[in-house]
Amino acid sequence: MSEQIAVSRATMRLQGQLRNIAPFLTLLLLVAFFSIASDSFLSFGNLQNILTQISVTGIIAVGLTFVILCAEIDLSVASIANATGIVVAWFTVQDPSVTIANVPLPGWAAIILALAVCVALGAVNAFGLTRIGIPSFIMTLAMLQIAAGICALLVRGQIAYAVPPLIATLGSRSIGPVPWIVIVTAMFLLAGHVVLTYTRFGRYVYMTGGNREAAEYSGVNVRAILSVVMIISAVCSGVAGMLGVAYFGSAQQNEFDTYLLDSISAVVVGGTSLFGGQGGIGNTIIGLFVLGVLNNGLDHVNIDSFLKILIRGLILLVALVINVYAQRIRGAAGGTG
Amino acid sequence: MPDPIAPEVIALSGVTKSFGGVTALRGVDFSLAAGEIHGLVGENGAGKSTLMKIIAGVHTGYLGEMRIDRQPVHFASPRDARAAGIGMVHQELAIMPDLSVAENVHMGALPLRKSGLLDWPGMRRGAAEHLANLGIDIDPRTRMGDLPLGLQQLVEIARVLFSGARIIILDEPTSALAPPEVERLFSVLRRLRDAGRSIIFISHFLDDVLAICDRVTVFRNGHAIATEPCPRINKRWIIDRMIGAGHEALEETYLTGITLRSKPDAPVVLQVEHLDRPGTYQDVSLRARAGEVLGIYGFLGSGQLELAHTLFGRLRASRGRIALDGKPVRLASTTQARRAGIAFLPESRRMMLFGSEPVFKNVTISILDRIGRVWLRPRVERKIAADHAARLRIRPPDVQRALRTLSGGNQQKVALAKWLTHLPRVLVLSEPTRGMDVGAKDDVTKIVRGLVRQDIAVIVVSAEPETILSLADRILVMKKGRIVREFADERVSKDRLLEAS
Numbered sequence: 001m002s003e004q005i006a007v008s009r010a011t012m013r014l015q016g017q018l019r020n021i022a023p024f025l026t027l028l029l030l031v032a033f034f035s036i037a038s039d040s041f042l043s044f045g046n047l048q049n050i051l052t053q054i055s056v057t058g059i060i061a062v063g064l065t066f067v068i069l070c071a072e073i074d075l076s077v078a079s080i081a082n083a084t085g086i087v088v089a090w091f092t093v094q095d096p097s098v099t100i101a102n103v104p105l106p107g108w109a110a111i112i113l114a115l116a117v118c119v120a121l122g123a124v125n126a127f128g129l130t131r132i133g134i135p136s137f138i139m140t141l142a143m144l145q146i147a148a149g150i151c152a153l154l155v156r157g158q159i160a161y162a163v164p165p166l167i168a169t170l171g172s173r174s175i176g177p178v179p180w181i182v183i184v185t186a187m188f189l190l191a192g193h194v195v196l197t198y199t200r201f202g203r204y205v206y207m208t209g210g211n212r213e214a215a216e217y218s219g220v221n222v223r224a225i226l227s228v229v230m231i232i233s234a235v236c237s238g239v240a241g242m243l244g245v246a247y248f249g250s251a252q253q254n255e256f257d258t259y260l261l262d263s264i265s266a267v268v269v270g271g272t273s274l275f276g277g278q279g280g281i282g283n284t285i286i287g288l289f290v291l292g293v294l295n296n297g298l299d300h301v302n303i304d305s306f307l308k309i310l311i312r313g314l315i316l317l318v319a320l321v322i323n324v325y326a327q328r329i330r331g332a333a334g335g336t337g
Numbered sequence: 338m339p340d341p342i343a344p345e346v347i348a349l350s351g352v353t354k355s356f357g358g359v360t361a362l363r364g365v366d367f368s369l370a371a372g373e374i375h376g377l378v379g380e381n382g383a384g385k386s387t388l389m390k391i392i393a394g395v396h397t398g399y400l401g402e403m404r405i406d407r408q409p410v411h412f413a414s415p416r417d418a419r420a421a422g423i424g425m426v427h428q429e430l431a432i433m434p435d436l437s438v439a440e441n442v443h444m445g446a447l448p449l450r451k452s453g454l455l456d457w458p459g460m461r462r463g464a465a466e467h468l469a470n471l472g473i474d475i476d477p478r479t480r481m482g483d484l485p486l487g488l489q490q491l492v493e494i495a496r497v498l499f500s501g502a503r504i505i506i507l508d509e510p511t512s513a514l515a516p517p518e519v520e521r522l523f524s525v526l527r528r529l530r531d532a533g534r535s536i537i538f539i540s541h542f543l544d545d546v547l548a549i550c551d552r553v554t555v556f557r558n559g560h561a562i563a564t565e566p567c568p569r570i571n572k573r574w575i576i577d578r579m580i581g582a583g584h585e586a587l588e589e590t591y592l593t594g595i596t597l598r599s600k601p602d603a604p605v606v607l608q609v610e611h612l613d614r615p616g617t618y619q620d621v622s623l624r625a626r627a628g629e630v631l632g633i634y635g636f637l638g639s640g641q642l643e644l645a646h647t648l649f650g651r652l653r654a655s656r657g658r659i660a661l662d663g664k665p666v667r668l669a670s671t672t673q674a675r676r677a678g679i680a681f682l683p684e685s686r687r688m689m690l691f692g693s694e695p696v697f698k699n700v701t702i703s704i705l706d707r708i709g710r711v712w713l714r715p716r717v718e719r720k721i722a723a724d725h726a727a728r729l730r731i732r733p734p735d736v737q738r739a740l741r742t743l744s745g746g747n748q749q750k751v752a753l754a755k756w757l758t759h760l761p762r763v764l765v766l767s768e769p770t771r772g773m774d775v776g777a778k779d780d781v782t783k784i785v786r787g788l789v790r791q792d793i794a795v796i797v798v799s800a801e802p803e804t805i806l807s808l809a810d811r812i813l814v815m816k817k818g819r820i821v822r823e824f825a826d827e828r829v830s831k832d833r834l835l836e837a838s
Contacts, residue, residue, distance in 0.1 A: 198712055199711055199712055200711060201711075203702070203705060207694070207702055210693060211687075211690070211691050211692070213688050214690055217688050218702045218703045219672050220672065221670065277693070278693070
């Protein structure tokens with residue numbers, strides 16, 4: 001009898017951990033597969049590649065993790081990254097061949113102004129969501145367009161190359177064998193984890209996502225939490241955008257477009273619940289590696305490059321199925337709640 | 338008056354229905370005549386709704402026999418009941434607020450043209466005609482949600498009739514209606530009765546029941562206690578039968594009455610003046626005193642729940658003033674209310690608990706800012722939660738368990754514990770003992786009593802007379818959004834409470 005209870009409790013715990021275990025197993029499987037299928041996949045150099053490749057996505061994904069934990073979404077992350085990257089270039093002295101009517105400023109001023117822009121865009125998202133009551137899906141869809149519009153107006157179809165020296169260093173140089181951008185990403189992930197796990201604000205984020213009504217009836221200022229979360233998301237995107245411009249070596253329209261899907265995928269594939277309240281930065285790190293290994297590994301095996309897109313779509317679908325399934329198991333195991 | 342030889346349209350005999358081990362109906366006989374308005378009264382849980390759900394085909398497994406037009410029937414689904422001409426209008430109307438009145442009336446059988454497209458002109462004409470027949474004058478193009486509640490209800494009745502019902506069950510139709518709206522509803526019902534339709538009228542509002550019904554059946558503990566023609570009975574007669582004689586000891590005290598002891602000299606903690614929220618409550622003024630439990634009693638939909646939510650900043654009043662310790666306060670959000678020193682326990686546990694989070698996080702969510710400004714201190718949190726678990730006898734006492742693994746009564750105690758670490762000035766409890774077993778109810782009563790001794794003001798809002806009587810020192814009765822009666826320093830019993838509401 002008691003043995004039965006122990007067994008069922010163990011099963012329950014295992015089911016409860018499904019959202020954490022499934023992505024991790026996926027990652028191990030992918031690594032194992034590519035290691036066998038390709039000679040060049042498993043090497044230190046390639047690990048460095050993968051880390052660098054997931055860095056820009058990683059910084060955006062930190063902010064998105066906050067947003068998705070609150071059961072909201074931010075579709076404007078890539079656009080805000082693009083706009084912030086272009087703003088920082090617009091305030092930097094460009095080569096005479098670049099004919100945009102920009103305003104060169106000292107590097108620090110350019111960076112501060114660029115950060116101010118992404119904070120402002122995030123604040124507009126926050127205002128629309130919490131004060132006007134526009135669902136985040138629609139609000140950030142509008143912001144996606146607005147930020148893209150800012151990009152278009154500033155560069156007018158041109159390409160800018162120069163960014164402030166600090167940004168250039170962090171985005172495109174290395175310290176020893178480790179690229180700076182990887183270090184910055186690691187710091188963002190660490191900071192995100194610390195805030196979510198060890199601070200009062202982080203607790204409020206989880207509680208707001210877990211049961212918004214209950215958070216409100218407990219006297220939590222849900223609007224303020226959601227507002228801060230939208231701004232965090234925009235700032236992460238902005239930093240990713242600035243470093244991304246340095247990493248790519250250019251600032252132009254639409255250069256971040258793929259990062260919207262990549263960053264959402266990373267968070268969700270990692271197992272953070274789309275319904276809010278479950279998951280965290282740890283999940284996002286696994287999600288980033290799953291996507292990074294997949295993208296990178298598919299280049300190392302002989303595969304139709306057009307098939308890659310389909311495979312990524314399928315992996316995302318499987319992750320979504322697991323995500324919803326894990327939620328349902330929790331609900332069923334709960335009874336009342 | 339129904340014709341004494343009017344044929345029975347529905348006859349139930351010996352109907353018994355149990356849920357698990359609980360018997361909800363015991364050998365109930367019930368009959369409904371053609372052209373009759375039949376009132377159904379009884380306390381919550383007396384069996385009225387179970388019987389109606391059997392008639393409406395919702396509950397299919399029962400003992401006993403049901404006949405419609407003298408033919409034995411056994412509905413397998415609500416669809417069968419509808420096909421037999423039975424329509425139900427629920428207290429929460431099943432309307433489509435964004436569609437027009439015409440569409441609402443035709444919902445379920447929208448008229449089509451030969452081409453398969455909707456016949457809009459036909460639909461409007463049909464609806465207008467149908468509404469006019471009932472004596473309802475509404476433009477069928479009006480958006481349903483723009484109508485006042487009373488008219489929405491009439492349209493809903495029209496819809497049920499239009500779909501072919503000749504027996505209509507109305508559940509608490511007057512609870513949210515103002516007197517003129519009630520009168521309009523009654524005139525429609527009389528017209529229907531005179532046209533030979535039969536109506537079952539379920540209500541807590543005994544005055545309304547007596548005003549419109551031809552016969553009344555009283556339910557108590559799953560029995561149909563008595564059925565009498567209306568002219569022969571009055572409110573007193575109904576209440577006596579609803580409550581009955583011979584109960585368990587605890588109930589006895591509420592029947593014979595308890596003596597309230599208010600504290601008129603204690604300082605006023607919360608003062609509410611002329612609070613208005615259109616459609617829910619009007620001109621509410623009250624004072625809650627330190628060390629006193631103020632009970633606010635009213636039937637569901639009387640506005641007392643909304644009032645409680647307003648006091649915690651979750652709903653806004655359109656007019657009126659609230660003062661705490663003599664100083665006016667603005668309660669625009671729950672955070673402001675919490676900071677001002679108001680605590681609230683909503684009627685549904687789901688509304689304030691986090692099922693998948695551990696118990697201790699549920700307990701400390703409302704006081705995190707007092708434990709640490711920036712950083713969490715889980716050890717302190719667990720200690721606080723464990724103290725409460727011990728004090729409130731929360732079972733099991735393991736505060737790291739996920740909350741949803743606890744029983745309902747223990748979850749409710751966790752919800753209470755949230756507000757006990759730093760005592761509020763005012764504690765508002767909405768239906769604090771709903772769905773609890775006797776032991777857990779007793780625990781809650783003791784906890785509340787203990788709190789009052791520490792000089793906070795407690796406000797208990799409930800639609801259950803027992804809850805109010807077991808906790809309150811002073812009682813306000815709300816009826817259709819207004820405070821209609823105050824009981825203080827006098828004997829009050831369940832029937833006096835019912836009579837006042």
